[in-house]
Amino acid sequence: MQEILFETELNVIQEYENLLDSCYPAKQDKYDALNLIDWDFKNFQTQYLTHRFHSYPARFIPQIPKAFIKLFTNEDDFVIDPFCGCGTTIAEAFLNGRNSIGNDFNPLACLITKVKSRLIPEEDLIILGKKLIGIKRYIDSDHRRAEYLKKLPRRNISNLFNRDIINELCLIKESLEELRDKTEIYELGLVALSTTIWSIIESENGHGNGIDVFANFYKKISNTMDTIREIRNIVKKQPKVKVLHGDARFLEIDSNISNLIMTSPPYVNALDYYRVHMYNMLWLGMDYNGFRRHEIGGHSHFIANRFRLLSEYLADMLRSMIEMNRVLRKGGICVIAIGNSSLEYERIESYKHFLAFAPYLNFNTIKTIFRNIDTTRKYTSKNIGKIDDEYIIVLEKTNDININSRDNGFVEEIVTKQMKEFEQKVQKSPGSSLRGKKVSEKRLKQNAERIAEAIKSIPQDIKIKGL
Template structure:
């Protein structure tokens, strides 16, 4: 089967010289070592490359990586019908690229909205189904003039934040009308269309929040639907053989994936102290009937707790990520690659170089770091965190599984030992140089020196902070 990236075909990207050269460089059969050599020749900034095409455009999602990253590793290090895993799949970028290139794929994310978006992006829908869907939407207007008294309960259940003012009675009435129509579609047995509509509704809510309201809700929803239908129709014309796609709403620290079954892992895990995904998605999840509070309690990398000592966030994060890496080792076949894309973070003015932590922890469980690739992020794709500022760059950590780990992701003692070692090394670095991530106004020397004591305190609480269920006590 010829895929869209076959250089003999017209690609999605027109005649852009740089993109065509890049696509030519990753096409073909490569040995493992030849593939590594190709990595060295790629310009990883991908400046001015097309990154939004087909179903990648369905739903905004913060801090997602560009499709060229998973595409590169999929093309160079897997064959058709082999299996690619993204254990923290977010909005499904890796799975889309695997689907387009005839690789089986598994995506996992504890965020129910993320797993829903990924499922919809990778599920082709028959033209007849779309005709039925559009007919249902044509009569949706009868729901859009609901008695405002019926929406008072919804208003009272909104999270108590300023943005709630966006959802006035008119807006809520229209959103409820759309939701009622989608529930009818589900009751009539069209589950894929129901999920498709929920993603369109979620994308509409996202636009409402981002723009501060002032949007014609039903008109925007219908535009989202049309755009998403066009994306799936284009994908349907491209894909002739549909590989297996499995999307799991689950915990990366306890993967529901068979041991030694995966040919490649490509993932972009959350950054510590950068973004609370549950806050970003709470309104979307509310309207879709999802439990965003449960997600908050189990989210990796969130920063809505440990206010008194932020360095406890780091030890918790390292514990969560180490458990996830143990699971990645378990499911990955020997000699295959695990690729982790992550940027630097910041805690109390100190630089957190996550890729270095991951590389060191990987050595403890049978991973061998092969290379670390630095890339600048296109200025139009940068993500800004209130705690970190603008995230300008990121690192691609490439590790090879050279041995099976003999430890379990549930081994608290081992997790604690490794995390303690990493935190002690981090403390020694801070003793030598403080304020490594300062941007703008500098704190006093005395303020920075207090970080050493805080890290020492965080080391003492590692046994309780790295427990998977410790979130219930935060």
């Protein structure tokens, strides 16, 4: 029985790989190939090679970018992900020999992406290995530790972890600093340190009690080094990879250079990445406040009327899609994966809004793919519950547009149209995202009033903040 089951699973995966390896000379054939893929990717392994380096909330599974990269790009092409997160697209481009540009405003995301998409020479890994032995000796020497503890500053972050843990983390960080001029291994060390910090935060009591910090760090860094060695057999030549710490609404990327954009943007009202990664960023000396000011989809404001978040989000996404059009070549493909979210018991179908933007931006809609997210990989948000399905929209750029992403007039016009359509939808069927909760009619009526208010404040809410 086991064998039969295993055999079946293997076939599905093999079929997918064979399909991607087939030769598709005409674009139409590639579009047809999209119909042959089972996008649920049930039972597929998603944590392989560099994808294992660091966890990241709401990342997409590597099979999605891999399929588009293999079907729609050739070796010298550039793949772009304007919201690259932990670099799933960029790592897949790297593993499949394509050039790529990743962009994200989260500095931690940029760091992880860089480390996941580069080869590192053996001599540098040896230096890092020796450094690990040095760190271990440093930590083991009780006398020096005691001295060190006395010198530790009383920082705010100290409240979360106990003093021993802070001591070890500081020693590791300090030792890594000595490698600063060897960027590749220095950054690899920082990623391992960040995953260790994550393990402490995630530990049962959130204080890391019971966690052996160095052992955790050592294991992470050794596994990462093993993977980098393994990858040398797969990636024979380092493709060009650029990782930009930038805002997706104003990409610092030349126009018309890419054949494929493959991205999953932030959700409205789902998650504040700056909060999730605040401790990692503090430890790594990164500016989390700067990121907070630029973050799209965050929900720490507009508390009195959450629907204002939606117009702000739509404006930010419209600006980002204008930029996507600009950096794509004519005929290039723009793929956006996004799930539904929820605001005050009303379902937000972001993909429908993006599809509505498409014709204004000279994007032709090729296909909308619906996929179920595997139960084990569902992403849960306090605000919107489980995100259990996802839409992948496939657009083709038919032409350049003569619109700048800072054009407030254009953005206001399109966002107002979308918000009015949303208002009508809510009037027709209020409470579309109740998910079993009982809410009074009065409460839902209040939503309609708030949406009307949000529409009135569009001109001020869509103004570019954070710059």
